[in-house]
Amino acid sequence: MTQELELRLLPEIAEQADQLTQYISKSKKIPPSDIKHLEILNHSIDARQKTVFVNLKVRVYINEEFVEKPILLPDYPDVRNSKEVIIVGAGPAGLFSALQLVESGYKPIVLERGKDVSERPKDLQNINAHHIVDEDSNYCFGEGGAGTYSDGKLYTRSKKRGNVRRILELLVAFGANPNILAEAHPHIGTNKLPKIVKKIRETIIERGGEVHFNKRVTDLLLEGNSIKGVVTKNGDRFLSDRVILATGHSARDIFELFYAKGIDINLKPLAVGVRVEHKQSLIDSIQYSCDVRGPFLPPSPYSVVKQIGGRGVYSFCMCPGGVIAACATKPGEIVTNGWSSSKRARPTANSGIVAELKQEDFIPFKKFGPLAAMEFQKEIEQKAWVAGGKTQVAPAARLVDFVEGKISSDLPKTSYPPGIIPADLSSVLPKFVFQALQNGFKEFNKSMKGYLTNEAVVHAPETRTSSPVSIPRDPETLEHIRIKGLYPCGEGAGYAGGIISAAMDGIRCAQMAVIAK
Known part of the structure; x- marks a missing residue:
């Protein structure tokens, strides 16, 4: 027979098969020898409180052998002579x-x-x-x-x-x-x-x-x-x-x-901003409420949304243990994004932090009709290219300096391969976006104590959100x-x-x- 269980466990129990088996055996009074297999149906981490839990939905095979059913592709027909x-x-x-x-x-x-x-x-x-x-x-x-x-x-x-x-x-x-x-x-x-x-x-x-x-x-x-x-x-x-x-x-x-x-075609509002990089260990300590992330927890992501003067400011495409990538699609522009490998093992975490745009923000570009938002994007990317020295070197600032409106005197090493250079990011981003991000980072720090640090680096711009x-x-x-x-x-x-x-x-x-x- 099989039995489905929904469990809320400490990571050291949930992430070790033998510990999980022992827990189920003891709590459900099932002899260990009767548990033939545990199939994980759903897995999520709940780090909202100081104690981190793993939520599991498990199918327990009790005195029944588990036969794995491979997931196969459909039986695709040959279509070489089809429409x-x-x-x-x-x-x-x-x-x-x-x-x-x-x-x-x-x-x-x-x-x-x-x-x-x-x-x-x-x-x-x-x-x-x-x-x-x-x-x-x-x-x-x-x-x-x-x-x-x-x-x-x-x-x-x-x-x-x-x-x-x-x-x-x-x-x-x-x-x-x-x-x-x-x-x-x-x-x-x-x-x-x-x-x-x-x-x-x-x-x-x-x-x-x-x-x-x-x-x-x-x-x-x-x-x-x-x-x-x-x-x-x-x-x-x-x-x-x-x-x-x-x-x-x-x-x-x-x-x-x-x-x-x-x-x-129609104009579609989007969101633009920057990509900020922290040490992954800092994000882990904030999210997991710990000094050092234990061996049974993955590098932590984060997701944060704030309303700043009626405008949403939020994290986008957050990459734990990841790298900031150079994503320009044409010479004369700079675009940043992020990625992670399967193990998310890099020492840094990065995320787009962007401000919501509205129809009225594109009025200065109205001569471009439905392409106004696209031209808005292009102007920021081209300004970033100039500020970076007309290469793929990205204009950047330490996070506290960015919030205080300063040009950083120096910058730490980041994961962005072409390199970064200190710059006045208020000359790259529209004033209302720059100010929304400044205030947004202050609000983020209220929810994530320690997030606002000068060890973090802001890279400009993040413009290809949608x-x-x-x-x-x-x-x-x-x-x-x-x-x-x-x-x-x-x-x-x-x-x-x-x-x-x-x-x-x-x-x-x-x-x-x-x-x-």
């Missing part, structure tokens, strides 16, 4: 829409502007070591999208938009650790994701789909208000009456193309409101905010493309 659907972009939205098309008996033609996961690291190294930005191959563009080389966090609040469990199971079938099925905040890690992405691509191709790299789409082929295909930078034409547009939140050329062609544009689509068919057969999809179109939500949206768009008349 073709074009997918623009090979991030999570594009790749999962391709898998769904194959499963539905359609042939995906995936066009990715960047390189495959094996080639992308060379261009990342060029950014980090030589300050050279390839507009098509960088942290944001290339096979797997931004998520592949920026952490691989799988947590989402968008559970009503699709089947989260199905996405996680597919990732496990492609090689992810099965523990992501149980964790409250699952995470794969930048070091593990490339192999998974490669296996997804290989499966698509094995079943008859196509994946083309170095194919930046520069135009849409239209007949009246119907899509007929796309044109790439090198002049190739790919024809289909169904196109899934999954280009990501940084494909500014696509937004500009839509605007130039008079295709409906798409600055939304591409309107019919809520029922998911087609663009005016262009028949065009399916705006994922984060770049304003319908997702991370790997899982983008993947779910990709599946939904593929399902609608299949049933379209």
Whole structure:
């Protein structure tokens, strides 16, 4: 027989199989020899009080042998001679829409502007070591999208938009650790994701789909208000009456193309700010209320939200044991983000700290119409590039200096590979953003005593929190409101905010493309 238990335990019990077995045996009066296996169904850490607990949901196999059931991929059909659907972009939205098309008996033609996961690291190294930005191959563009080389966090609040469990199971079938099925905040890690992405691509191709790299789409082929295909930078034409547009939140050329062609797009407010880095040991001591994190607890994340003068200031994409990354997508700009490996073993923690933007904040950019928020982003990134010395060296300040409006006299070493330089960050960020962040950090310190320290470093800017544009689509068919057969999809179109939500949206768009008349 099996029995499911919900337990609240100290980490040293919850994280050691023998201790957990002894605890269940004693508390539930089950002889130890009768417990054949413990299956962890849900796992989360509760650090809200001084004593840290682990919440577990466990299935106990009592005098019943556990037979592991491997998670297998669907029985994908061969689609090499099937109807073709074009997918623009090979991030999570594009790749999962391709898998769904194959499963539905359609042939995906995936066009990715960047390189495959094996080639992308060379261009990342060029950014980090030589300050050279390839507009098509960088942290944001290339096979797997931004998520592949920026952490691989799988947590989402968008559970009503699709089947989260199905996405996680597919990732496990492609090689992810099965523990992501149980964790409250699952995470794969930048070091593990490339192999998974490669296996997804290989499966698509094995079943008859196509994946083309170095194919930046520069135009849409239209007949009246119907899509007929796309044109790439090198002049190739790919024809289909169904196109899934999954280009990501940084494909500014696509937004500009839509605007130039008079295709409906809307301004979408986002959030901008900085990326702050602390010692992981400090974050652990604050979050776990301890001097030293014990061996049974992972490096601690944090999440904080404050209202500052009617504007939200909050942490974004927090990376425990992680690294700050150079995420520019064009020469002449600086963009920061963060990532962690699967073990989150680095000595520093970093997080975006951003201020919420509102429609009225973009009035100075109104001449750009629906691209106003994008131009707002660009101005900050270009100012950061100038302040950093016109390289990928990021303008920075110690945290207390930032709050006090000072230029730091020196800076500690940080994880940001191109390096940092002391700068007046009030000259980089809009005044209202700078002031909101200053006050936000003061408020953060009230909740997280010790957070406001001059050993922490502020890097500017963090601007790519989400798409600055939304591409309107019919809520029922998911087609663009005016262009028949065009399916705006994922984060770049304003319908997702991370790997899982983008993947779910990709599946939904593929399902609608299949049933379209």
